[in-house]
Amino acid sequence: MTDVLIPEGQEGAAADTTTVARVEVRTADGWAAVCDREHLVTGRGVAALLPDGSQIALFLDRSGTVHAIGNRDPFTGAYVLSRGLLGSVDGKPFVASPLLKQRFDLATGRCLDDETVTVPAYATRLR
Amino acid sequence: MPEPRQKPTIVLIGHGMVGQRFLEALADQGVTERSRVVVLCEEPRPAYDRVQLTSYFSGVTPEQLSMTDEAFIAEHGIELYVGDPAESVDRASRTVTARSGQTFTYDTLVLATGSYPFVPPVPGKDSDGCFVYRTIEDLLAIEEYAKGASSGVVVGGGLLGLEAAGALKGLGVDAHIVEFNDRLMAIQVDAGGGAALRRKIEDMGLSVHTGVGGKEITAGPDGRVTGMVLSDGSTIETDMVIFSAGVRPRDQLARACGLDVGERGGIVVDERCRTSDPAVYAVGECAKAVDGMVYGLVAPGYEMAETAAAAIAGTVDAEGFTGADTSTKLKLLGVDVASFGDAHGTAEGCLDVVYADSRAGVYKKLVMAKDGTLLGGVLVGDAEAYGLLRPLTGSVPPADPESLVLPAGVGAPAQLGPSALPDEAVVCSCHNVTKGTIRGAVTEHNCATVPEVKKCTKAGTGCGSCVKVLGQLLGDELAAQGIEVDPGLCGCFGQTRQELYEIVLALRLSSFQQLLDGHGRPEARGGEGCEICKPAVASIIASLAPVIGADGYVLDGEQAALQDTNDHHLANLQRNGSYSIVPRIPGGEITPEKLIVIGEVAKEFGLYTKITGGQRIDLFGARVDQLPVIWARLVDAGFESGHAYGKALRTVKSCVGQTWCRYGVQDSVKMAIDLELRYRGLRAPHKLKSAVSGCQRECAEAQSKDFGVIATANGWNLYVGGNGGATPRHGDLLAQDLSDAELVRLIDRFLMFYIRTADRLERTSVWLERIEGGLDHVRDVVVHDSLGICDELEAMMAEHVAGYRDEWAETLDDPERLRRFVSFVNAPDAPDPSVRFVPERDQTKPDLEILAGPDLPVRTLEGAQS
Ligand code: SRM
Ligand SMILES: Cc1cc2nc3c(=O)[nH]c(=O)nc-3n(C[C@H](O)[C@H](O)[C@H](O)COP(=O)(O)OP(=O)(O)OC[C@H]3O[C@@H](n4cnc5c(N)ncnc54)[C@H](O)[C@@H]3O)c2cc1C
Ligand code: SF4
Ligand code: FES
Numbered sequence: 002m003t004d005v006l007i008p009e010g011q012e013g014a015a016a017d018t019t020t021v022a023r024v025e026v027r028t029a030d031g032w033a034a035v036c037d038r039e040h041l042v043t044g045r046g047v048a049a050l051l052p053d054g055s056q057i058a059l060f061l062d063r064s065g066t067v068h069a070i071g072n073r074d075p076f077t078g079a080y081v082l083s084r085g086l087l088g089s090v091d092g093k094p095f096v097a098s099p100l101l102k103q104r105f106d107l108a109t110g111r112c113l114d115d116e117t118v119t120v121p122a123y124a125t126r127l128r
Numbered sequence: 129m130p131e132p133r134q135k136p137t138i139v140l141i142g143h144g145m146v147g148q149r150f151l152e153a154l155a156d157q158g159v160t161e162r163s164r165v166v167v168l169c170e171e172p173r174p175a176y177d178r179v180q181l182t183s184y185f186s187g188v189t190p191e192q193l194s195m196t197d198e199a200f201i202a203e204h205g206i207e208l209y210v211g212d213p214a215e216s217v218d219r220a221s222r223t224v225t226a227r228s229g230q231t232f233t234y235d236t237l238v239l240a241t242g243s244y245p246f247v248p249p250v251p252g253k254d255s256d257g258c259f260v261y262r263t264i265e266d267l268l269a270i271e272e273y274a275k276g277a278s279s280g281v282v283v284g285g286g287l288l289g290l291e292a293a294g295a296l297k298g299l300g301v302d303a304h305i306v307e308f309n310d311r312l313m314a315i316q317v318d319a320g321g322g323a324a325l326r327r328k329i330e331d332m333g334l335s336v337h338t339g340v341g342g343k344e345i346t347a348g349p350d351g352r353v354t355g356m357v358l359s360d361g362s363t364i365e366t367d368m369v370i371f372s373a374g375v376r377p378r379d380q381l382a383r384a385c386g387l388d389v390g391e392r393g394g395i396v397v398d399e400r401c402r403t404s405d406p407a408v409y410a411v412g413e414c415a416k417a418v419d420g421m422v423y424g425l426v427a428p429g430y431e432m433a434e435t436a437a438a439a440i441a442g443t444v445d446a447e448g449f450t451g452a453d454t455s456t457k458l459k460l461l462g463v464d465v466a467s468f469g470d471a472h473g474t475a476e477g478c479l480d481v482v483y484a485d486s487r488a489g490v491y492k493k494l495v496m497a498k499d500g501t502l503l504g505g506v507l508v509g510d511a512e513a514y515g516l517l518r519p520l521t522g523s524v525p526p527a528d529p530e531s532l533v534l535p536a537g538v539g540a541p542a543q544l545g546p547s548a549l550p551d552e553a554v555v556c557s558c559h560n561v562t563k564g565t566i567r568g569a570v571t572e573h574n575c576a577t578v579p580e581v582k583k584c585t586k587a588g589t590g591c592g593s594c595v596k597v598l599g600q601l602l603g604d605e606l607a608a609q610g611i612e613v614d615p616g617l618c619g620c621f622g623q624t625r626q627e628l629y630e631i632v633l634a635l636r637l638s639s640f641q642q643l644l645d646g647h648g649r650p651e652a653r654g655g656e657g658c659e660i661c662k663p664a665v666a667s668i669i670a671s672l673a674p675v676i677g678a679d680g681y682v683l684d685g686e687q688a689a690l691q692d693t694n695d696h697h698l699a700n701l702q703r704n705g706s707y708s709i710v711p712r713i714p715g716g717e718i719t720p721e722k723l724i725v726i727g728e729v730a731k732e733f734g735l736y737t738k739i740t741g742g743q744r745i746d747l748f749g750a751r752v753d754q755l756p757v758i759w760a761r762l763v764d765a766g767f768e769s770g771h772a773y774g775k776a777l778r779t780v781k782s783c784v785g786q787t788w789c790r791y792g793v794q795d796s797v798k799m800a801i802d803l804e805l806r807y808r809g810l811r812a813p814h815k816l817k818s819a820v821s822g823c824q825r826e827c828a829e830a831q832s833k834d835f836g837v838i839a840t841a842n843g844w845n846l847y848v849g850g851n852g853g854a855t856p857r858h859g860d861l862l863a864q865d866l867s868d869a870e871l872v873r874l875i876d877r878f879l880m881f882y883i884r885t886a887d888r889l890e891r892t893s894v895w896l897e898r899i900e901g902g903l904d905h906v907r908d909v910v911v912h913d914s915l916g917i918c919d920e921l922e923a924m925m926a927e928h929v930a931g932y933r934d935e936w937a938e939t940l941d942d943p944e945r946l947r948r949f950v951s952f953v954n955a956p957d958a959p960d961p962s963v964r965f966v967p968e969r970d971q972t973k974p975d976l977e978i979l980a981g982p983d984l985p986v987r988t989l990e991g992a993q994s
Binding site: 035036040041042043044045047048049050056059062063073077078079080081084085086087088089090091092094097099100102104 | 619620641651652655656657658659662663686688689690692693694696697701703704705947948951952953954955958960962963976978979980
């Protein structure tokens with residue numbers, strides 16, 4: 002049987018770099034460290050858990066900026082926004098839901114295709 | 129016994145093309161609601177498209193030829209008696225008696241009995257192996273007889289004779305055409321056109337004998353045809369004879385009941401299509417119109433049908449039927465022949481403009497009046513301009529006559545588009561649809577595609593020769609309305625997918641960012657792209673990977689960021705965020721051992737298991753972090769990715785074929801497996817499906833596939849452009865009786881040409897309808913190599929085949945890649961709590977209640993923070 006390489010935790014990956022940039026997200030309880038920037042792929046998203054157990058979607062755009070919004074797709078209820086495609090209109094980055102393709106502005110969480118819908122947006126910083 | 133009568137009764141005798149059109153017109157006029165309508169149909173099937181009869185030999189079934197919609201007949205309460213011809217009419221008692229003995233009393237009688245083929249009185253004409261060419265039954269008999277024949281003679285070199293000869297050739301029979309006149313299609317073309325046509329026909333491998341007639345048909349002791357003696361004393365050895373020496377109106381019934389008929393036949397009618405008895409109408413090929421003509425074409429018949437229906441409804445249209453155009457375009461595969469208007473230049477003082485290239489077999493003649501009015505013309509070898517010239521007939525064309533017949537590229541090309549046509553110009557002569565009506569379909573009925581215009585106006589649904597002009601008119605009209613048809617792919621790129629493909633290929637660009645920053649719309653440069661262009665460019669890069677030096681692995685480097693979520697996880701996202709898994713099962717063939725592995729994996733991971741419509745097995749409900757573990761098991765057992773997630777080759781379905789099935793004539797399973805293995809992993813503008821059937825019974829449904837293959841006794845027939853889905857389409861026959869190698873080569877070319885020129889998310893079916901020149905153009909390119917690109921297309925496919933690697937095996941080998949298969953970046957071992965299942969019929973289904981809540985119950989996970 003082929004060996005399966007289950008992804009390892011953060012420690013190993015972080016240990017062999019000296020200047021690790023860490024992604025932090027602001028929550029009601031202050032800044033929470035989430036992961037290392039090198040775990041993000043430019044132009045894509047990942048899902049992460051906040052300390053309170055809620056799910057966020059993190060994206061790294063080509064300028065190096067990290068964006069964070071809630072991971073729940075309000076149109077379907079599924080926790081999948083992190084798996085959508087990152088794009089931009091008029092210089093503003095958005096993610097298109099992988100299920101029914103509605104777009105959400107990454108800075109505000111506002112849905113670009115239905116202005117009555119918004120997902121939470123979080124401030125981020127690199128440390 | 130006459131039946132009780134309340135409503136007035138209309139009896140229609142003859143359910144052919146014109147009869148059916150008459151019924152539709154009656155319904156449109158609301159007459160069917162207030163009358164009883166009885167139809168006596170002689171043939172064993174209701175009305176079908178006789179004009180397209182010959183297409184039966186290229187795979188169109190009798191069912192597809194049918195023009196009769198059962199729902200229509202039922203909805204309008206029409207009594208249709210199939211296989212029950214009228215035998216007599218008694219005008220005094222106004223009754224019609226059918227062969228079954230039924231008698232119907234009519235208030236109005238309509239004769240639409242069509243024509244019968246004229247069989248010259250040559251000795252031996254009743255031998256076994258003599259046929260006419262008029263009905264589906266005739267064709268079935270010809271097809272059957274041709275199986276034991278090697279040579280055939282067609283008597284008559286007119287339009288139908290040529291079609292029949294082409295059909296014989298298609299059946300693998302050596303075809304001879306015997307024509308009494310000094311040239312082929314004497315009615316339509318002049319001597320020059322006839323000569324060019326003869327050259328073209330002979331180039332196709334048919335033998336032409338003009339200026340001679342058949343004197344006698346010889347038969348063997350078994351009564352079967354052995355040869356034909358010609359009027360010049362020579363003999364053609366032949367096994368069968370098809371008479372196509374013209375048609376005669378079927379006016380027997382009318383004669384017998386004392387209606388006026390013409391000297392040379394045809395039921396005499398007035399401009400309302402009424403016969404000498406005002407209660408009796410005659411329409412179509414059996415009628416002799418007020419201009420003294422018996423029309424042997426369908427368009428005038430349709431006009432008569434409309435006229436008669438209007439007269440019966442009492443809504444009489446102003447003019448009635450006084451005469452019609454006799455333009456024709458030959459549908460024979462491979463030769464372009466058209467004639468229209470005054471093709472022979474009979475008008476006084478008219479001038480000819482002729483262009484002839486005898487080497488290329490091209491002959492074009494326009495007949496012009498002194499004042500420059502276009503009166504008619506003949507086009508042989510290149511009838512491109514037919515769609516445009518015919519509607520211009522009767523007006524002064526907005527360009528020099530010379531420029532209208534010169535081949536494109538010689539001299540100053542005529543800037544003559546359909547926009548030059550007046551609104552009254554008849555663009556579709558089969559259905560008498562004017563340019564104005566077509567414009568109206570766009571402006572008033574909001575038609576935005578050719579199929580919509582066809583449906584709305586009926587234009588283009590007859591012989592099809594006007595479809596190209598329809599497309600041009602539609603484009604013009606949309607543009608004129610300011611419906612800015614920005615051809616650009618999306619907000620980021622002003623180019624079409626095809627243009628981007630060419631840019632990527634020419635510049636060997638393998639980076640999306642470079643493409644966007646260098647070639648995107650100014651406002652989009654430097655941006656992220658969008659959900660439309662990213663996957664489209666990803667697909668182009670993947671299709672061209674070996675050629676442009678990109679990695680063929682779709683998750684390599686930047687390519688990973690471009691892929692749609694399904695390709696990114698090499699699985700299909702489900703509604704609750706879980707994934708489905710579809711291993712490749714080439715041709716649908718699977719060993720019990722492999723089946724057991726699938727069962728074990730499904731059981732172990734609790735996956736919902738279903739046989740798909742594509743002859744394979746789908747396992748649903750895997751969490752993203754389970755995908756690698758599951759795939760490791762599958763890859764280990766010899767499975768590969770089935771690309772159910774990609775715009776790529778899906779399945780090649782197969783039937784059991786010759787190996788097991790008593791009807792099979794080739795090994796369809798082996799071919800399906802070979803094709804699936806050859807094209808697996810090929811990324812395309814949309815998904816690609818295929819199937820191989822072992823015989824014409826078509827158990828694998830190959831004609832509904834992007835490329836479908838059906839076995840014949842001599843090899844394989846290749847169909848392209850089939851589609852299931854919301855807008856199903858039967859595939860078109862691209863080529864016949866191919867060897868294994870020819871088949872594969874043609875598919876290689878076809879697929880690569882499609883990938884090169886199709887739009888984003890454009891299935892082959894839509895592409896084939898959209899691409900200029902349609903099927904004929906695609907056939908020219910991939911069969912006849914008219915663009916000289918086939919070597920390149922084949923080489924590209926060869927590189928694809930050589931470079932194929934299984935995406936899942938490759939992913940499992942790369943720890944970096946596997947890192948993305950986690951539910952949470954900061955808690956790789958934590959499963960996503962929102963992906964839950966509830967029981968359903970012994971298996972599971974997504975728990976949607978969880979998703980309906982405002983948010984998940986808060987719970988802290990170990991190791992969530994780093
Ligand atoms: C699983 C399956 C249904 C089943 O239970 O049988 C299926 C399931 C889906 N089909 Fe299908 N189709 C399945 C056979 C078909 C067939 C029948 C066939 O292939 O013989 C058709 C009609 C044939 C055709 O494509 O021409 C079919 C026509 C579609 C279409 C419409 C395509 C069109 O041109 O109109 C879509 C939508 C699309 O692709 O844009 C679609 C899309 C889908 C998607 C991918 C929708 C989506 O984006 O989530 C479904 C996801 C499956 C999954 O998550 O695994 N599916 N789908 C079948 C998988 C076959 C396989 O083994 O790969
Ligand atoms: C191979 C072929 C190719 C053709 N190509 C073209 C083309 O490209 N363009 C074009 O314009 N035209 C073409 N035509 C001609 C076109 O098909 C006819 O003009 C058209 O079918 C005439 O329609 P109709 O209804 O008058 O006659 P038909 O379609 O012949 O219908 C008459 C029907 O009446 C039935 N009938 C006869 N007597 C009785 C009775 N006593 N009781 C009950 N039923 C009866 C017959 O069985 C028949 O089904 C082609 C014809 C053929 C055979
Ligand atoms: S298509 Fe023909 S060979 Fe294949 S299973 Fe059906 S009947 Fe048999
Ligand atoms: S001209 Fe025959 S379909 Fe339009």
